Amino acid sequence: MINEITTLQNIVRYNGQRFVEAEDDIAIESALTIILDGDEFATMVCTPSELQELVVGFLASEGVIRSYQDIKSLHIDEDKGFAYVDLINQHSIQKDFHSKRFIGSCCGKGRQFYFHNDVKTAKTIRSNLTITPYQCRKLMEKLQESSLHFQQTGGVHNAALCTRDGIIISRTDIGRHNALDKLFGYCIIHKIPLKDKIIAFSGRISSEVLLKAAKIGVGIILSKSAPTNLALSLADELGITAVGFIRGNGFNVYTHQERIQEVVTQE
Missing domain, CATH: 3.10.20.10 (Ubiquitin-like (UB roll))
Known part of the structure; x- marks a missing residue:
């Protein structure tokens, strides 16, 4: 196993008029x-x-x-x-x-499908952290600017652990869940406190991604992409603010909108 993220591949590229020989950066799997x-x-x-x-x-x-x-x-x-x-x-x-x-039940509502290990490890988030719309947009902008391997290959996902003001650490993987596990591992190894942290993420917010965020223990997840309905049901139940389609000056807040405020408040 080579500890690299990309490799060069000889290809034939069609440029709209003819075929030309070229090299392309390919994500390693x-x-x-x-x-x-x-x-x-x-x-x-x-x-x-x-x-x-x-x-x-x-x-x-x-x-x-x-x-x-x-x-x-x-x-x-x-x-x-x-x-x-x-x-x-x-x-x-x-x-x-x-x-x-x-399958369990909570507060009279049918709890969504969990695996047994999810029941044991997914946390309900109590964080009072708030973030401004400007900070949401800037964190996503910084994630995209730092995603060099995605720009090279188009074949990887990126996840970043952030404060309101910037990225602490970012990780890349072909698997969206792997990128989050790398962040989780970094936090555990380095004993990073998480109550004031945010995750910025390049892919869609699936139920698996949302549960990873709950296990890590962050209250806000930001994405340039869409959520799924099951992810939003879990986010609502587990106390996580899910923000999607962060593009340009706009975005959608799907759950726990109280953490997105024009002026941040102290935790």
Whole structure:
């Protein structure tokens, strides 16, 4: 496994009049298998960068760990595509638990489909953070300006952990959920407080993406794209402000509009 994001590919390009030989930047796609306490746990198809963050974020998202200190050792064999993880308290792999659907009820409303591990790890967000429309637009603008690998390939997603005033860290992956897991892993490894943080995201806000934001613990997610109806049901229930179609001077606020204000308030 090569720790790169893009590779050059010889292609033939049609320019509207004739075919010409050229080179094109292509997003790299690799498989990474997590071996957890000696047993195969999961295989992810991903961009082979920031793999330690990806593994840590994924395990936290799945409810396997709560902190970086839960990990006894973590070794990544990039050439063969394996991540070997041993925990302080050995994990008993329950494959049915990590894949079985769960349906519950809340406040008289039919709760949306969750996986069992989502029930355990998705947080209801209580953050009082607010952000202005101008800050929403500027954060999305900064994300797009920094998305060099998307500009090169058009084949990756980008996610950024932000404050009101700028991007703290951004991550890239062919999988939108992987990009968020890399952010999650970074936060866990570096013990980043999250109550005053925002996620800016390049792709659509699906239910999976929304649940990742809830697991990370942020109250505002910004996207240049659209949400799904299930994502918005979850956002409403879990206390997350979902903002989509941030393009030019406008955007749509779909849930918990109280966090988007012309003048920010103190948390």
